Amino acid sequence: MQPQGRERVVTEAPPFPEADLMHIVDLLPAAERERYLEVRAFLQSTVRQASIDYWNREEFPFGLLAEMGKHGLGTLQTDGTSKLFKGLMYVEVARADVSLSALVGIHNELIVGMIDALGSEEQKQRWLPGLKNFTQLGAFALTEPEHGSDIAGGLETSARLEGGEWVINGAKRWIGSGTIADFALVWARDAADGHIKGFIVETDRAGYRATKIANKIGLRIMQNADIVLDNVRIPASNMLPGATDFSKANDLLRDSRAWVGWQGAGIQLAAFDVARSYSLERRQFGKELACFQLVQQQLAEILGNASASLALMAQLARIQTDGKLEMAQAAMAKSTCTRLARASVAMGRSLLGGNGISSDFEMGKLFGDAEILYTYEGSYEINSLIVGRAVTGKSAFV
Numbered sequence: 001m002q003p004q005g006r007e008r009v010v011t012e013a014p015p016f017p018e019a020d021l022m023h024i025v026d027l028l029p030a031a032e033r034e035r036y037l038e039v040r041a042f043l044q045s046t047v048r049q050a051s052i053d054y055w056n057r058e059e060f061p062f063g064l065l066a067e068m069g070k071h072g073l074g075t076l077q078t079d080g081t082s083k084l085f086k087g088l089m090y091v092e093v094a095r096a097d098v099s100l101s102a103l104v105g106i107h108n109e110l111i112v113g114m115i116d117a118l119g120s121e122e123q124k125q126r127w128l129p130g131l132k133n134f135t136q137l138g139a140f141a142l143t144e145p146e147h148g149s150d151i152a153g154g155l156e157t158s159a160r161l162e163g164g165e166w167v168i169n170g171a172k173r174w175i176g177s178g179t180i181a182d183f184a185l186v187w188a189r190d191a192a193d194g195h196i197k198g199f200i201v202e203t204d205r206a207g208y209r210a211t212k213i214a215n216k217i218g219l220r221i222m223q224n225a226d227i228v229l230d231n232v233r234i235p236a237s238n239m240l241p242g243a244t245d246f247s248k249a250n251d252l253l254r255d256s257r258a259w260v261g262w263q264g265a266g267i268q269l270a271a272f273d274v275a276r277s278y279s280l281e282r283r284q285f286g287k288e289l290a291c292f293q294l295v296q297q298q299l300a301e302i303l304g305n306a307s308a309s310l311a312l313m314a315q316l317a318r319i320q321t322d323g324k325l326e327m328a329q330a331a332m333a334k335s336t337c338t339r340l341a342r343a344s345v346a347m348g349r350s351l352l353g354g355n356g357i358s359s360d361f362e363m364g365k366l367f368g369d370a371e372i373l374y375t376y377e378g379s380y381e382i383n384s385l386i387v388g389r390a391v392t393g394k395s396a397f398v
């Protein structure tokens with residue numbers, strides 16, 4: 001019998017324990033493993049299937065946020081859970097939907113994490129409670145229309161202190177949740193000292209305009225925006241006191257780069273789930289696809305790539321726990337896991353034949369989403385150059 005589209009390819013009971021051939025999940029202490037299983041069940045039963053229609057329509061599933069909050073996905077950064085648990089949560093959200101995993105990752109690493117680490121007491125009290133249960137959202141606004149890879153040196157958005165207020169001018173591009181967030185964490189160059197600083201800009205301030213970027217081939221649920229900041233005035237107290245120059249944000253930016261490695265592992269498990277399920281249902285030449293050697297080889301390669309990514313990330317979590325994670329390690333993990341993810345979804349796509357190009361069978365959705373992982377949080381090439389510099393001592397950026 002042939003699969004009838006999306007209903008058939010998402011299994012009721014996800015095969016992660018079997019797919020986790022290297023027993024990575026067993027590294028969690030018992031209490032975290034229990035919580036992991038409970039959140040994974042929620043993601044598989046409530047989020048995975050539902051996300052396909054939202055993805056097709058480029059719509060944000062506001063109705064899911066409260067439940068995601070109840071399952072603790074807004075507090076991963078601050079609730080004291082282990083790095084491995086946090087990483088495996090990112091894996092499971094990505095396995096259910098990559099766009100929502102982008103939201104959860106940016107939210108924890110770059111919004112809650114930044115305010116918690118670099119914000120004032122007043123900023124923490126004002127924003128953290130709402131952020132933690134997803135009743136409020138923030139957007140991380142760094143990239144600009146003319147500066148992506150070279151943003152650290154090239155950033156043009158300006159901040160001028162004028163009569164006790166900051167006046168922000170400039171433009172940002174690709175900003176996740178830019179049209180739906182309560183505030184944007186805007187990185188702007190202080191006209192007085194030339195340093196890049198972080199500012200909380202409420203999205204209802206006069207002069208803030210966000211336009212949704214439509215027609216993306218991946219991450220279609222994430223509401224990415226072009227933002228214009230036209231003489232936006234904010235109180236002096238909206239500057240993050242801990243972010244008085246860009247280097248202060250480095251540790252968090254390094255960790256958020258590593259987070260994409262977890263996403264790379266998660267999307268590959270999703271591709272494996274879909275490919276295995278399809279191969280057991282689709283028949284050609286009188287047999288299930290799963291009976292053919294070349295199909296089994298592809299399944300083994302996807303799972304091998306996923307397992308290599310998970311094992312690399314589990315070791316990264318150990319280094320992170322010891323406080324020893326460096327940018328080159330995060331860059332290697334990010335570039336390697338997303339390179340493997342791209343290869344895995346391409347294999348998965350061909351394994352589903354024509355149906356592999358359709359988001360109805362989920363694989364087409366994964367195929368598009370993998371492209372974003374490859375490029376954001378520093379493109380594949382830039383992360384490779386960071387590794388290259390670390391192992392040769394020579395910078396090949398320019």
Ligand SMILES: Cc1cc2nc3c(=O)[nH]c(=O)nc-3n(C[C@H](O)[C@H](O)[C@H](O)COP(=O)(O)OP(=O)(O)OC[C@H]3O[C@@H](n4cnc5c(N)ncnc54)[C@H](O)[C@@H]3O)c2cc1C
Nearest residue numbers: 140141142143148149174175176376377378379381382397
């Ligand atoms: C869907 C999506 C979501 C995003 N979300 C956010 C967000 O929430 N917040 C945010 O601030 N940003 C976000 N970004 C921006 C993202 O981080 C940038 O797209 C990324 O850093 C690359 O910048 P760019 O697109 O301007 O490409 P460019 O920098 O223009 O690069 C184009 C190409 O040139 C290559 N290249 C550039 N310089 C070099 C060099 N020196 N050597 C070799 N090759 C080079 C790059 O690798 C790439 O292949 C998002 C992007 C996307 C696509």
